[in-house]
Amino acid sequence: xxxxxxxxxxxxxxxxxxxxxxxxxxxxxxxxxxxxxxxxxxxxxxxxxxxxxxxxxxxxxxxxxxxxxxxxxxxxxxxxxxxxxxxxxxxxxxxxxxxxxxxxxxxxxxxxxxxxxxxxxxxxxxxxxxxxxxxxxxxxxxxxxxxxxxxxxxxxxxxxxxxxxxxxxxxxxxxxxxxxxxxxxxxxxxxxxxxxxxxxxxxxxxxxxxxxxxxxxxxxxxxxxxxxxxxxxxxxxxxxxxxxxxxxxxxxxxxxxxxxxxxxxxxxxxxxxxxxxxxxxxxxxxxxxxxxxxxxxxxxxxxxxxxxxxxxxxxxxxxxxxxxxxxxxxxxxxxxxxxxxxxxxxxxxxxxxxxxxxxxxxxxxxxxxxxxxxxxxxxxxxx
Amino acid sequence: xxxxxxxxxxxxxxxxxxxxxxxxxxxxxxxxxxxxxxxxxxxxxxxxxxxxxxxxxxxxxxxxxxxxxxxxxxxxxxxxxxxxxxxxxxxxxxxxxxxxxxxxxxxxxxxxxxxxxxxxxxxxxxxxxxxxxxxxxx
Ligand SMILES: [Zn+2]
Numbered sequence: 142x143x144x145x146x147x148x149x150x151x152x153x154x155x156x157x158x159x160x161x162x163x164x165x166x167x168x169x170x171x172x173x174x175x176x177x178x179x180x181x182x183x184x185x186x187x188x189x190x191x192x193x194x195x196x197x198x199x200x201x202x203x204x205x206x207x208x209x210x211x212x213x214x215x216x217x218x219x220x221x222x223x224x225x226x227x228x229x230x231x232x233x234x235x236x237x238x239x240x241x242x243x244x245x246x247x248x249x250x251x252x253x254x255x256x257x258x259x260x261x262x263x264x265x266x267x268x269x270x271x272x273x274x275x276x277x278x279x280x281x282x283x284x285x286x287x288x289x290x291x292x293x294x295x296x297x298x299x300x301x302x303x304x305x306x307x308x309x310x311x312x313x314x315x316x317x318x319x320x321x322x323x324x325x326x327x328x329x330x331x332x333x334x335x336x337x338x339x340x341x342x343x344x345x346x347x348x349x350x351x352x353x354x355x356x357x358x359x360x361x362x363x364x365x366x367x368x369x370x371x372x373x374x375x376x377x378x379x380x381x382x383x384x385x386x387x388x389x390x391x392x393x394x395x396x397x398x399x400x401x402x403x404x405x406x407x408x409x410x411x412x413x414x415x416x417x418x419x420x421x422x423x424x425x426x427x428x429x430x431x432x433x434x435x436x437x438x439x440x441x442x443x444x445x446x447x448x449x450x451x452x453x454x455x456x457x458x459x460x461x462x463x464x465x466x467x468x469x470x471x472x473x474x475x476x477x478x479x480x481x482x483x484x485x486x487x488x489x490x491x492x493x494x495x496x497x498x499x500x501x502x503x504x505x506x507x508x509x510x511x512x513x514x515x516x517x518x519x520x521x522x523x524x
Numbered sequence: 525x526x527x528x529x530x531x532x533x534x535x536x537x538x539x540x541x542x543x544x545x546x547x548x549x550x551x552x553x554x555x556x557x558x559x560x561x562x563x564x565x566x567x568x569x570x571x572x573x574x575x576x577x578x579x580x581x582x583x584x585x586x587x588x589x590x591x592x593x594x595x596x597x598x599x600x601x602x603x604x605x606x607x608x609x610x611x612x613x614x615x616x617x618x619x620x621x622x623x624x625x626x627x628x629x630x631x632x633x634x635x636x637x638x639x640x641x642x643x644x645x646x647x648x649x650x651x652x653x654x655x656x657x658x659x660x661x662x
Contacts, residue, residue, distance in 0.1 A: 274528040275560050276621045278654060280598045280632065281607045286590050290609055294586035297642045340603065343589040343637070388566065395585075395609050395619050396559055 147415060149240040151368035151375035152232065152522070154183025154361035155487040160324055160478035163257040164355040169201040171357035172252035173209045179359040180210075184372035185246055192217035192244030192362075194231040196481060198224055201252055217244040221383075223391060225431055225474075225512030226404065228482035229520045233381035235362040245363065251483040252357035276393060285350055285432065287392045288514055289342035292434035295401055296344060301437060301452030303344065307335045309433040309468070310348045310475055312460035317472025320498040324352055325476040349433040351474035358483040360490065376493045379506075380416040380521040384408030391515050404517040405442025405510065412519050413444065420444040423521075424504040425492050426466050427485035430473040435513045440466075443508060443519070462499055470499040485509050486520070493524040525597045528653070533561040536575050542653040547575040548618055559618045580648035581613040582657065584624065589637040604633035606640055610657050625649075625656045635659070 156178025158164070158171050166174075180187055190212040193203035203218045217238040221227030228251070235247030281287060295301055314330040317323035330348065338347040368375035384407030386397065394400045413419060420443060428439045437451025445466060446454045460468040471477040471488035478484050489507040491497040497504075504524075511518040530538050533549075540547040550557045551565035552572035564571045587608035592599045605623060612618045626634035628649035646657035 272560070274530055274534055278526045278528050279607050279621050279623050280525075280590060280594070280601075280605055281588070281621055282590065282594055282598060286588050286607060289588040289590075290586045290607070293588060294609075294642065297586070340589070340591040342591065343603070345588075390560065393621075395621070396617075398617055400619075 146236055146240050146378065146381060147417070148377040148379055148523070149365055150236040150362050151365055151377045152360050152490050153363050153368050153371040153373060153375055154179040154181070154185065155490050156180070156182055156359045157322070157484070157487060158357045160322060160354050160356040160480070161256065162324070162353065162355065164254065168252045168254050168357070169205055169209070171355070172201045172206055172250055175252065175357035175359040176206055176210055176248050176250050179248065179361045182373060183361040185361060185363070187211045188213045189246045190248050191215050192235055192238050192247035194219045194221070194234045194247065194249045196220060196224065196227040196231065196251055197222040198481070199251060206250070217247065221518070223512070223515040223517070225429060225481045226515035226517040228429070228486060228511040228518065229381065229509055230383050230511065230518035232360065232362060232378060232486060232520055233383065233518060236378040236381060239362055239364050245367070247362040248359055249362065250357065250359035251481050253480050254355045255479060256353045256355040272391060283342070284392060285345055286342040288432045288434055289345045291394070291400060291438070291514070292432070293344050295434065295438065298401070299449040299452060303336065305437065305452035305455050306349055306433040307332060308455035308460060309430065309436045310335060313430060313469045313473040313475040315461060316470045316499045317476035320471050320477060323472040323477040324354060325472060345432060345434065351431045351479040352476070354478040354480055356478050356480050358480055358487050360486060374494055374524065376490045377523050378520060379523045380412050381519070382408040382411035383516065383518045384411070385516040389516065394514060401438065403438060403442065403513050404515065405439045405513045408517050408519045409443045412521060416521050418506060422506055423466065423508050424506050425470060425501040426468055427470070427473070427489045427507065427509040428468060429482050429485065429510045429512045430469055430475045431479065431512060433475065436468070439510055439513050442513065443510065462501060467501045470497050470501065482511050489520070489522050493522055526595070533563060537561055538653045540575060541650055541655055544650050546578045546580050546648045546655060548578055548612070548615065549573050550576045557615050557618055578612055578614050581660070582610040582620070582646050582648070583613065584640065584642055584644045584646060585609040585611040585619055586642060587624070587640050601631070601633040604637065606635060606637050608640070608657060610646055620655060622655050622657050625658060628656070628658060632656070
């Protein structure tokens with residue numbers, strides 16, 4: 142069955158609500174809007190949906206969405222754990238279900254009110270699931286603190302600097318400045334703003350952190366044959382992978398032999414093994430950017446450069462349009478919206494349809510990744 | 525401040541720490557150390573463990589200086605407190621998260637964060653059951 146998933150399914154519809162720091166509607170309503178928008182984009186009736194996938198952190202469950210939109214009998218549903226690590230896996234699970242005949246029309250979605258809702262880490266009562274007994278009592282409280290620890294070690298080991306992290310923040314912001322839907326549309330970032338901004342967890346400053354956003358997104362997955370009859374050009378799921386590395390400990394990874402090689406490396410090995418092309422053939426990348434420091438680590442993990450070379454890779458405009466690897470062309474989690482990385486998937490689809498607001502001319506292949514630092518997932522999409 | 529929520533696997537670590545001993549779980553069959561604690565050995569799958577006494581010496585592997593917004597008790601100490609990952613001298617792949625403090629019993633904001641360095645030698649001390657790390661003269 143090797144390669145059975147390759148190009149067997151395609152994303153044929155995408156839908157998004159508005160992104161804002163605060164939206165009035167509840168998460169469930171936003172979820173339904175995004176799902177219906179994606180089905181409309183595909184030209185597929187809600188009654189045909191028979192598969193759902195989302196994140197375990199999604200608060201609206203598939204029963205509610207199916208009922209609300211008028212889905213028919215559902216024969217496959219799946220939820221993926223580990224927060225932003227689950228984004229690409231939702232599509233991967235649907236692709237596997239459709240490719241193996243368990244379903245015919247799948248919808249993946251994420252709805253989130255992180256901008257106006259509570260931050261999970263502010264609730265003392267949920268601060269200490271047992272894996273956190275080794276970190277949180279010492280005041281290592283938030284993802285920014287946990288990833289900041291890896292960032293400082295990375296900077297120490299490889300001579301990476303804040304200017305390298307700025308390159309990442311700037312590329313995302315520049316793309317958001319081209320995207321009217323982005324929260325940071327028309328809000329340019331300068332090096333001075335970056336260097337003088339407040340700290341969140343040294344060595345990470347305000348602009349190294351993703352946005353806090355309300356919004357919802359969805360996409361529709363069908364078999365390749367069906368895809369040819371849909372409204373939009375199909376975007377094929379070429380390869381997909383999840384990654385939970387040996388001896389991984391969520392968010393921190395400090396107890397691996399090598400904490401700077403995280404879940405990205407594990408996912409990448411499987412992703413490329415199943416693909417007809419390699420990192421050099423990727424036209425545009427959507428790399429999970431809850432924190433800027435995750436990008437150089439992911440560039441290494443997914444094989445765009447060697448170990449320790451991820452920071453240097455960002456130099457010379459490599460991540461900008463026209464550069465070696467245009468990155469997060471909608472603005473990413475740093476500057477478009479942070480909806481647990483789902484906007485990276487929809488942006489990948491827009492690039493391969495040729496409809497991005499920061500279009501890479503002729504883009505035919507796109508890597509999309511989910512959260513690095515936690516059990517993760519990734520997709521290779523092709524037109 | 526948050527107190528550790530211990531589970532059955534982690535309880536021995538905290539019980540030893542409360543007595544001022546830094547002990548790490550090891551396999552009674554193949555001898556490999558492991559952290560965090562768990563029911564069985566990832567190398568040989570044995571369920572027999574032993575808690576090995578460490579010298580308490582280590583080096584700073586990395587550190588952060590958190591700034592608000594933080595939980596209130598931590599926000600009150602920020603941005604003067606640090607959180608470090610310390611690599612144990614006896615077992616470099618065993619790393620512990622903790623705070624570097626000026627002296628045994630000193631508060632977690634007692635070291636100027638500007639003085640912290642990756643690679644700096646530190647020695648364990650205990651504040652209740654919480655291991656803390658005191659700089660050593662190298
Ligand atoms: Zn063993």
